[in-house]
Structure formats: structure tokens, C-alpha cells
Amino acid sequence: MTALAPKKDPIAVEAEVREKIHLEILKRTGAYHSNDHVLLPSGQHTTEYIEKTLVTTEPSFTEGLGAVIAKHFAPWPVDVVLSTGPGALILSHCVARAHPSRPIVVYGTKGLAGGHRRVSLPVEFQRLIRPETHVLLIEDLVSTGSTLNLLTNLVEQTGAEIIGIGCLWRRTSVDLNGKPVFSLVSRDFPTYSPPDCPLCKKGVPLNEEFVRRRAHRRPSTIRGPKTP
């Protein structure tokens, strides 16, 4: 008798396939780089990199990905989709558009106060999040989760309820106050300190493009007339 190979859980296989498709979509936007040897702003090296500003540049992809997140949260009523900031607003719009509850979309703002990170809601939005409002939080890429955790506290202080958190990409190791999270891709980048980096050892050239681009980033600007 031949031993049967242990069968993989079909749900896990489906999730794996879906994640691969989502990664492929992000690759096509030019946001996701893999099989590379990248210098990170922290000085660590990695094989993968994602450029936040590029993730929602393809409208049809963003709509498709937003619809997947909306479908996941479709069984729950949602009154408000709350974007972590203007950066995740396009994705938030696409999620809200596809959710059967037809929620409204608002965004938080990030800043610093006394050296501490803080988040707030523009005053025009504050009356829209009240006790018992059902809120779905949306972020594009979740790395440390600190903005999401601050926003969760802010929303819960009003008495509103967080239905869940939806995102495109989430580092698997990040903790989000135990809230239900749905992410299209859940992955940690392998990062190496330069002396331990296997790619350095193989002599693969180091790609410093992303760090250089961040350091020299000067948005093109046009100056308007001085206001009197």
C-alpha cells in the first residue's frame, strides 16, 4: 500500500491562490518588486519592496481589489468607511462603492503633537461617527499598525463600533488590537542586516533606488500668486 500524501486544506489552498493573484496585480501596477536586492531606509536589505504611492494608480485594479474587500465585509452592516488618511482614500472609495450597505466615506488625518503621533477626524466628519455607527477601517499597506490602532481608539471613544479592518497588504506579525482584519496579501518581507545578507554574500548588486528616491523626493510644484 502506498502512503497517501497529506492533503492540503482546500480553503488554505484557495487563500494561497487568491493571494498570488493579488500579488500579481500589485506587480502589474509597478508597486511590488520581488527577486531584488533592495536597500531599505532602515539600512536593512530585503528581496521585496512595495511602493506605497503606486498601489492605487490603476483604477480598474483598485476597483477590483476594493470589491474583494467589500465582499468579505458584505455580511455586516457598515455605515461609514473610514480611510486612515487621504492616501488610502481611493481604495476606501472603491470598498464603499462595492459594499451593499452603501456606506459613506470619510478619512482621518495624521500629525504630531508634543512629539507623539496622533490621529484626528476633520471637524466636518466628527458628527458622522456617533454611538452605534458601524465603521469599517481601510488602509492600503499596514506595516506597524500604529495609525490603525490610534484610529480604532478614536472611533471607540465616540461609542461607535469597528466592524473590521480591510487592507491591501499586511505584515503578518503586526497586532491590530485583536480586531477582525481582512487583507488581500499577508506577508512579511524577509529583511537582513548587511553582514548577514545572503544576497550580499552572493555578490548581487544592491538596489539603492528606493532609498535615494525618498531622500531626494521633491514634488514638482507650481507657485501661485501671493495672497494679499
Ligand SMILES: [Zn+2]
Ligand atoms: Zn544585501
